[in-house]
Amino acid sequence: MKQTITLTSILLLLFVATNTYAQCPAGQTEVRVNVTTDGYGQEGYWDLDTTGVACGVNTLQWGGNQTQVGCNGGGTPITSTSGNGYASSTIISNGPWCYATNAAYDIHYIDDYGDGGFEFNVLINGFPMYNFTGSAANQTFKFINKQPPTFDLAVTKIPMAMYGQQGNKTIEGTIFNYGAATITSFDLNYTINGGTPVTQTISGLNIAGYTSYQFSHPILWNANANGSFNIDVWATNLNGSYVDSNLTNDHKIFTIIIGDATPNIIDDYTHATPTFTTIANSSNGIALPRDLDFHPVLSRNELWLVLQSTEAIGGKTAKISNAGLTGQNVLVQKDGNAWHFMSMPTGVAFSDNGNFCTSPGVLDANHGSGHFTGPALWSSVSSIYAKPSGGNGSHLDMLHQCPYAMGVAWEVDNVFWIYDGYNQDLMRCDFGNDHGPGNSDHSDGKIRSYDDIPVTYNNLNIPCHIVLDSNKKWLYIVDGGTQKVMRMDITTGTQTGTFTPYAEPLAEHSIYTGTNNSTYVSTGLGQPSGIDIIGNRLIVSDYTSGDIIIYNCSGATGVEIGRIKTMTPGVQGVKIGPDGKIWYVNYQTNEVVRIDYTLWQVGITEVTKPTLNFYPNPANDELYIRVSQFNSTSTIKIKNIVGQEIINEKLTSENSKINVSNFNAGIYLLQYEINGIAITQKFVKN
Numbered sequence: 001m002k003q004t005i006t007l008t009s010i011l012l013l014l015f016v017a018t019n020t021y022a023q024c025p026a027g028q029t030e031v032r033v034n035v036t037t038d039g040y041g042q043e044g045y046w047d048l049d050t051t052g053v054a055c056g057v058n059t060l061q062w063g064g065n066q067t068q069v070g071c072n073g074g075g076t077p078i079t080s081t082s083g084n085g086y087a088s089s090t091i092i093s094n095g096p097w098c099y100a101t102n103a104a105y106d107i108h109y110i111d112d113y114g115d116g117g118f119e120f121n122v123l124i125n126g127f128p129m130y131n132f133t134g135s136a137a138n139q140t141f142k143f144i145n146k147q148p149p150t151f152d153l154a155v156t157k158i159p160m161a162m163y164g165q166q167g168n169k170t171i172e173g174t175i176f177n178y179g180a181a182t183i184t185s186f187d188l189n190y191t192i193n194g195g196t197p198v199t200q201t202i203s204g205l206n207i208a209g210y211t212s213y214q215f216s217h218p219i220l221w222n223a224n225a226n227g228s229f230n231i232d233v234w235a236t237n238l239n240g241s242y243v244d245s246n247l248t249n250d251h252k253i254f255t256i257i258i259g260d261a262t263p264n265i266i267d268d269y270t271h272a273t274p275t276f277t278t279i280a281n282s283s284n285g286i287a288l289p290r291d292l293d294f295h296p297v298l299s300r301n302e303l304w305l306v307l308q309s310t311e312a313i314g315g316k317t318a319k320i321s322n323a324g325l326t327g328q329n330v331l332v333q334k335d336g337n338a339w340h341f342m343s344m345p346t347g348v349a350f351s352d353n354g355n356f357c358t359s360p361g362v363l364d365a366n367h368g369s370g371h372f373t374g375p376a377l378w379s380s381v382s383s384i385y386a387k388p389s390g391g392n393g394s395h396l397d398m399l400h401q402c403p404y405a406m407g408v409a410w411e412v413d414n415v416f417w418i419y420d421g422y423n424q425d426l427m428r429c430d431f432g433n434d435h436g437p438g439n440s441d442h443s444d445g446k447i448r449s450y451d452d453i454p455v456t457y458n459n460l461n462i463p464c465h466i467v468l469d470s471n472k473k474w475l476y477i478v479d480g481g482t483q484k485v486m487r488m489d490i491t492t493g494t495q496t497g498t499f500t501p502y503a504e505p506l507a508e509h510s511i512y513t514g515t516n517n518s519t520y521v522s523t524g525l526g527q528p529s530g531i532d533i534i535g536n537r538l539i540v541s542d543y544t545s546g547d548i549i550i551y552n553c554s555g556a557t558g559v560e561i562g563r564i565k566t567m568t569p570g571v572q573g574v575k576i577g578p579d580g581k582i583w584y585v586n587y588q589t590n591e592v593v594r595i596d597y598t599l600w601q602v603g604i605t606e607v608t609k610p611t612l613n614f615y616p617n618p619a620n621d622e623l624y625i626r627v628s629q630f631n632s633t634s635t636i637k638i639k640n641i642v643g644q645e646i647i648n649e650k651l652t653s654e655n656s657k658i659n660v661s662n663f664n665a666g667i668y669l670l671q672y673e674i675n676g677i678a679i680t681q682k683f684v685k686n
Contacts, residue, residue, distance in 0.1 A: 024098035029145050032095035033107070035063060038117030039503035043087035043108045045069040046118070051142055063094060069112045073137065084322045089505040099145050106320050107141040109134045115391055119441045125182065127210045133441040136391050148209060149245040152179035153186060154234045157251035159413055161352035163257045163297045172216040173252065175235060183207040186235040187571035188217055196207050223258045230255050238322040259299045263580035266550060270562035271610065272597035273675050279324050282590040285332035286318055289585035289592060290463055291347045291573030295380060296354060298578035301325055304356065305585060305592060306345040307584040311362055314338025315345035324514055324594055333386040337393030341376040346463035349416060354380050355396060355415040359405035361460055374402035375418050377431050396434035399445045400504055402427050406457050407465035409475065417475055419466050421457045425452040426477065426488070432507065446508035449499055452515045453488055456481025457663050458527060462543050465533045465573060476520065476538060478528045481552030483574050485521035485528065485540060485558065490515040521551065521558040523643040523669065530574035530584060541571040541584060548574060548582060563678030564595060590640055610679065612672040618684035621661040627672055638670040660685055
């Protein structure tokens with residue numbers, strides 16, 4: 001088992017800091033073992049021995065369910081403790097004990113069910129130096145009873161985006177003090193592609209042993225060209241003059257790709273004739289696609305889809321490399337434990353670190369009578385994803401509090417928003433530090449339940465997707481139950497309570513209310529599903545009609561400015577690709593499609609956009625309409641504020657009039673359609 005240090009370990013350091021330490025004699029050092037149980041505390045047993053001996057032989061310490069499990073396991077999964085074993089989802093502190101310094105010891109862990117779940121934190125003289133998480137029926141974890149060196153400072157994380165545009169970049173990340181001495185200053189260095197080091201002294205610090213520090217280098221990096229760049233970061237001159245005693249963990253190297261941003265060409269669709277290019281279909285293994293997203297390194301043109309499959313089997317992914325380009329390749333994969341961790345996926349969203357999150361459209365990922373399921377975190381690295389890893393597939397993390405999840409949107413790092421169809425609210429799910437492929441520690445997860453917007457779905461087979469405007473911090477939510485689009489400011493709201501997490505420990509499980517939210521689109525949608533945003537343009541797909549509607553989202557409500565008619569019902573997830581074009585999946589036709597277009601032209605180079613003019617506004621009796629172009633497809637429609645169609649007429653000329661004298665007073669939508677594009681404006685009837 002790989003040795004790791006987690007946030008839980010740091011918290012445990014704070015926990016034990018208030019306890020008195022054992023006064024060990026010369027040649028011995030203090031040991032503590034803190035055990036965090038999963039949702040099935042009765043299933044586990046452990047013992048501590050000198051290294052190399054079997055469980056139960058010369059046992060020094062033990063804990064858990066010795067009566068029903070013990071070293072050999074019970075053979076039959078235990079459903080009741082009968083007063084034996086640990087409680088579920090708790091932390092049990094053991095020790096302190098004094099054992100031989102520099103000696104090796106083993107923790108034998110036996111899980112009766114066979115899926116692991118207990119976490120063991122070993123503290124040496126109060127320093128949480130070892131963290132082990134069980135993932136199988138019978139495992140042995142080894143540690144050395146040795147205090148950390150005096151000075152050992154390591155850069156552990158550079159949480160920069162994998163892809164960005166030219167300009168000044170802040171080099172930032174996390175430094176961890178693996179030493180015993182408190183760090184008060186150090187020199188922070190970085191190089192770009194092995195160039196001249198950029199050095200700055202960071203002082204006025206108080207970084208105790210086995211705690212972390214978030215750094216930001218004061219000197220910016222000017223990324224003035226496109227390409228691939230290796231950023232190497234490390235610390236020197238600890239506390240002014242001391243040399244790090246462990247040089248093997250000093251450097252952290254991060255690769256960033258500098259390239260072009262996604263162009264905002266959405267308005268081109270409002271004065272163009274759309275064409276539809278099938279990128280992949282059932283002949284490529286595409287079956288029941290629900291959602292799509294591009295890998296954050298846009299220059300890779302790597303498109304990922306989630307495919308529904310069945311609840312018992314679990315969902316699949318399709319990775320389309322060089323999507324829509326020469327050399328395109330489609331790879332359909334299913335994780336070995338997809339039946340639990342990717343059951344009936346509804347949505348997919350990438351983080352800028354290359355991880356992606358999927359949302360499950362089931363009530364219980366164990367397919368029983370409970371409601372134990374929620375979003376799962378995955379690595380897009382080909383050597384990790386869908387490869388065997390322990391007993392829990394290749395997933396990086398999972399939070400089991402969001403059944404019937406209808407959609408997912410990324411915020412920052414490993415933080416994602418989830419449309420929780422079961423609890424009918426929005427969840428902010430922070431996976432924290434992922435537990436690694438196939439492991440099972442979810443205890444550092446943080447979930448906030450936002451109860452202000454009660455969300456409902458209409459059909460489990462029609463996901464309600466969500467998207468975050470990362471610049472303005474507005475979350476846009478498709479609400480399938482009311483056929484509307486809602487909007488919420490994620491920077492608003494306050495904690496007003498907590499909820500009881502279901503069958504797993506969490507670092508946070510809060511309830512938030514008081515957000516700034518509103519109905520953003522209330523009319524003109526049959527059964528909305530997919531949604532995406534770029535700049536001040538929002539696109540929404542309509543599952544029933546197959547339309548993709550373009551909105552101006554610069555104001556307090558969305559204003560429809562165009563409508564693309566795919567003429568094929570079943571459109572679910574939509575995405576604006578690296579090329580700026582609209583891509584979508586069709587659940588009914590098993591396709592992923594890119595929408596291309598031909599701009600309307602007069603002569604050779606003059607580009608003209610059809611216009612819609614009308615008067616008076618407000619209107620009493622007659623509404624006079626003039627359009628700049630018309631042909632056999634030209635149609636005028638009028639809808640009321642709830643989307644009911646009142647008038648649908650073919651145009652016979654560029655000028656027409658409509659009698660509105662019998663209309664009720666209020667706001668109406670006037671829609672002009674030509675060549676598959678719709679232009680919509682509002683008017684008022686007095």
